[in-house]
Amino acid sequence: AQKITQTQPGMFVQEKEAVTLDCTYDTSDQSYGLFWYKQPSSGEMIFLIYQGSYDEQNATEGRYSLNFQKARKSANLVISASQLGDSAMYFCAMRDLTNQAGTALIFGKGTTLSVSS
Amino acid sequence: NAGVTQTPKFRVLKTGQSMTLLCAQDMNHEYMYWYRQDPGMGLRLIHYSVGEGTTAKGEVPDGYNVSRLKKQNFLLGLESAAPSQTSVYFCASSSGTAYQETQYFGPGTRLLVL
Numbered sequence: 001a002q003k004i005t006q007t008q009p010g011m012f013v014q015e016k017e018a019v020t021l022d023c024t025y026d027t028s029d030q031s032y033g034l035f036w037y038k039q040p041s042s043g044e045m046i047f048l049i050y051q052g053s054y055d056e057q058n059a060t061e062g063r064y065s066l067n068f069q070k071a072r073k074s075a076n077l078v079i080s081a082s083q084l085g086d087s088a089m090y091f092c093a094m095r096d097l098t099n100q101a102g103t104a105l106i107f108g109k110g111t112t113l114s115v116s117s
Numbered sequence: 118n119a120g121v122t123q124t125p126k127f128r129v130l131k132t133g134q135s136m137t138l139l140c141a142q143d144m145n146h147e148y149m150y151w152y153r154q155d156p157g158m159g160l161r162l163i164h165y166s167v168g169e170g171t172t173a174k175g176e177v178p179d180g181y182n183v184s185r186l187k188k189q190n191f192l193l194g195l196e197s198a199a200p201s202q203t204s205v206y207f208c209a210s211s212s213g214t215a216y217q218e219t220q221y222f223g224p225g226t227r228l229l230v231l
Contacts, residue, residue: 004159033216045160045207045222052217091159095216104150104175105209105220107159 002027004092006108013082013115020067021077021111023092029053032094034066034075035105040088048090051075082115089113119143121223123208129229130198138193138226140208148211149191150175150220151183153204160207166191167214198230 003026013019025034036048051059051066059066067076079086089110096104121142130136140149147168152160152175162175166185180202182194191210195202205227209220 029216031216035219037222042224043205043227044224045209047219047221050217050219093160095214095218096162097216104162104165105152105160107161109157109159 002029002094002096002106004094004106004108006092006111008111009109010112010114013113015084015115015117016081018078018080019082019113021079021090021092021113022074023076023108024072024074025092025094026073027094027097029097032097034068035093036064036066036075036077037091037093038088039091039110040085045091049077079113082113084115084117087113087115121208121210121221123206123223123226125226126224127227127229129231130195131231132199134198135194135196136198136228137195138206138208138228140191140193140210140223141189142191142208142210142221142223143189144210144212144221145188146210146212146221147188148214149185150209150211151181151191151193152207152209153177154207154225155204163193163206195228198228200230202228203230204228 034051038046092108093105150165151163164183169188208223211220
């Protein structure tokens with residue numbers, strides 16, 4: 001069965017510092033994708049970044065990058081130059097390909113990031 | 118372009134009452150989903166739809182019903198609300214089911230069942 005594990009319930013960082021949020025996954029599929037979502041205190045789920053299993057380079061989107069280590073089955077989110085607005089819950093997710101329709105996302109339990117000035 | 122919208126944003130129900138949550142998307146997506154988010158549990162799939170007129174059960178379907186009469190709308194119904202259904206409900210949509218397809222979420226509905 002597919003599974004996403006986020007082992008850091010909370011992370012604390014100061015402004016302008018970089019922070020890494022951990023995500024490990026378990027799947028027997030060769031083709032899969034990892035997603036990161038941000039959930040600020042207002043509650044909405046905001047898509048941040050995507051990494052495909054066959055992508056040769058790590059994904060980057062502005063200050064967000066993904067440290068993808070396929071052999072270790074990890075897809076850690078790196079936020080460079082943290083800002084106060086980065087304070088939020090962050091979720092790692094992947095498609096549930098065991099479902100016949102292959103549609104649902106499986107989520108980790110999330111990591112709360114707190115950025116201080 | 119509003120993306121995915123949900124109504125209402127917040128609702129309080131008494132045990133046994135019924136209600137319907139409405140999700141609408143303007144991206145012409147075929148696939149729509151309802152999730153619930155509980156503290157410490159992440160998001161879990163309740164029901165989903167792969168097209169107009171079709172629905173299927175997800176991980177936690179008990180106590181909920183859904184309908185997809187129009188492509189752009191996905192309704193989640195609670196026939197007899199229970200305190201265990203206190204949660205935040207998210208609707209999402211995607212254009213496909215391939216592993217790289219992104220799901221886009223609505224703003225969520227907070228439901229409190231007393």
